[in-house]
Amino acid sequence: MQAIIDFFQKFVDIFITRGMYQMVLDGLKNTAIITLGALAIGVVIGTLIAVIKYFAEDSKALRPLALLCDIYTTVVRGIPMVVLLMIFYFIILVHAEGIVVGIVAFGINSGAYMAELIRSGINAVNVGQMEAGRSLGLSKMQTMRKIILPQAVRYILPAIGNELIALVKETSVAGYVAVVDVTRALFLIRNNTFQSVVTLTLLAAIYLVIVIILTRLLKLLERRLSTNDKRRKS
Amino acid sequence: MINVVNLEKHFGGENVLNGINTEINKGDVVCVIGPSGSGKSTFLRCLNMLEKPTGGKIIFEGDDLTDKHIDLNAHRQKMGMVFQQFNLFPHMTILDNLTTAPVMLKKRTKQQAQEKALELLARVGLADRAKDYPSQLSGGQQQRVAIVRALCMEPDVMLFDEPTSALDPEMVGEVLDVMKELANEGMTMVVVTHEMGFAREVANRILFLADGVIAEEGTPDAIFNHPQSERLQSFLAKVL
Numbered sequence: 001m002q003a004i005i006d007f008f009q010k011f012v013d014i015f016i017t018r019g020m021y022q023m024v025l026d027g028l029k030n031t032a033i034i035t036l037g038a039l040a041i042g043v044v045i046g047t048l049i050a051v052i053k054y055f056a057e058d059s060k061a062l063r064p065l066a067l068l069c070d071i072y073t074t075v076v077r078g079i080p081m082v083v084l085l086m087i088f089y090f091i092i093l094v095h096a097e098g099i100v101v102g103i104v105a106f107g108i109n110s111g112a113y114m115a116e117l118i119r120s121g122i123n124a125v126n127v128g129q130m131e132a133g134r135s136l137g138l139s140k141m142q143t144m145r146k147i148i149l150p151q152a153v154r155y156i157l158p159a160i161g162n163e164l165i166a167l168v169k170e171t172s173v174a175g176y177v178a179v180v181d182v183t184r185a186l187f188l189i190r191n192n193t194f195q196s197v198v199t200l201t202l203l204a205a206i207y208l209v210i211v212i213i214l215t216r217l218l219k220l221l222e223r224r225l226s227t228n229d230k231r232r233k234s
Numbered sequence: 235m236i237n238v239v240n241l242e243k244h245f246g247g248e249n250v251l252n253g254i255n256t257e258i259n260k261g262d263v264v265c266v267i268g269p270s271g272s273g274k275s276t277f278l279r280c281l282n283m284l285e286k287p288t289g290g291k292i293i294f295e296g297d298d299l300t301d302k303h304i305d306l307n308a309h310r311q312k313m314g315m316v317f318q319q320f321n322l323f324p325h326m327t328i329l330d331n332l333t334t335a336p337v338m339l340k341k342r343t344k345q346q347a348q349e350k351a352l353e354l355l356a357r358v359g360l361a362d363r364a365k366d367y368p369s370q371l372s373g374g375q376q377q378r379v380a381i382v383r384a385l386c387m388e389p390d391v392m393l394f395d396e397p398t399s400a401l402d403p404e405m406v407g408e409v410l411d412v413m414k415e416l417a418n419e420g421m422t423m424v425v426v427t428h429e430m431g432f433a434r435e436v437a438n439r440i441l442f443l444a445d446g447v448i449a450e451e452g453t454p455d456a457i458f459n460h461p462q463s464e465r466l467q468s469f470l471a472k473v474l
Contacts, residue, residue, distance in 0.1 A: 232316030
């Protein structure tokens with residue numbers, strides 16, 4: 001009992017009395033910015049690669065580009081995230097701010113995984129859908145955009161959710177490139193106060209809550225999309 | 235309207251079409267019959283280049299569709315197609331299924347496209363289903379919507395690839411009725427079908443395909459009542 005009271009006293013003392021909650025909030029903001037930025041970049045790169053590879057299946061002109069995409073996914077997936085982050089910070093984007101480096105590096109990492117995901121979604125759409133679009137006179141690209149991709153997204157939404165959750169947690173290494181994300185913020189507070197239990201417990205709880213919220217939101221989205229096209233006569 | 239010249243199609247080492255020559259004229263209702271594996275569907279799918287011929291020419295309204303530099307999409311807008319499996323877009327309402335292509339291809343404004351779609355839907359008896367999704371419709375209803383989707387592009391010719399083969403028997407009639415009505419209005423149609431009754435009643439010409447060639451062709455009367463070749467005689471003996 002005493003331990004619990006102790007815990008809360010320290011908690012209140014550190015975060016409220018000494019005002020360090022502000023650091024946590026700023027950290028959370030950076031975590032969110034990196035995650036959302038990286039997600040956006042990842043989706044764009046992933047879709048681009050998936051579509052290029054799809055079109056390259058019967059266009060010789062696109063083969064070199066498809067090969068380039070293969071090299072990209074192989075290289076990126078073969079390098080640990082922290083190493084990739086450091087390479088971007090110290091070698092490629094030397095003059096950029098840490099947070100920009102973070103968005104770009106996490107985005108490029110995420111893109112490699114998204115590409116495979118989105119490709120599997122495109123392949124899951126019945127070939128008759130492409131034929132139906134083409135038979136109406138739509139171009140391959142128009143059919144892809146209007147007919148194929150919207151269906152592919154529905155198939156892979158759960159997998160994209162997993163990718164997003166992994167991404168949020170992965171951004172905890174952003175501290176390596178001088179970004180004060182929520183992890184870095186609580187590490188700093190810990191160094192200041194020597195209170196490992198309070199700070200690390202809070203940090204773990206924060207990630208847990210974020211992940212739970214994201215999971216809920218994704219379930220909701222999934223349900224909304226599926227009721228949209230799978231409503232059946234009762 | 236469509237001139238098929240020496241059409242050939244090989245899949246790997248397999249010869250599916252071995253030199254098909256025929257002409258589809260305006261107002262024709264041509265039914266393509268034949269045993270399975272005879273190349274009927276491949277023939278039809280070559281007409282709008284969903285299947286790329288390995289030899290020969292498809293001349294549509296004066297343009298050779300097998301020419302690499304031709305604008306296929308522009309020509310396909312004038313060739314409606316109805317598939318065995320309907321292939322409606324499951325993520326869109328019926329109305330969106332019907333209006334997406336005309337609006338995207340700038341044939342009509344959204345409002346014009348919707349008016350046209352609703353008018354055509356009403357003619358196939360499905361006006362009240364515009365806001366529904368394809369999965370809420372029966373097979374026969376879906377196929378009727380698929381026909382309307384093709385019609386919304388105001389095609390010059392309609393291609394039907396076994397339109398009733400995936401339907402429950404009690405739904406075949408409703409789809410054939412729509413096709414009959416279309417034929418009576420003078421639509422040019424090419425229909426791959428196993429429905430001999432429909433072919434006999436509606437077609438003005440029948441192509442009997444066997445082993446990748448037109449083994450016999452003629453009026454329904456000639457084909458069904460006076461078959462010449464042994465292939466056709468034995469085929470008819472099996473299906474009639």
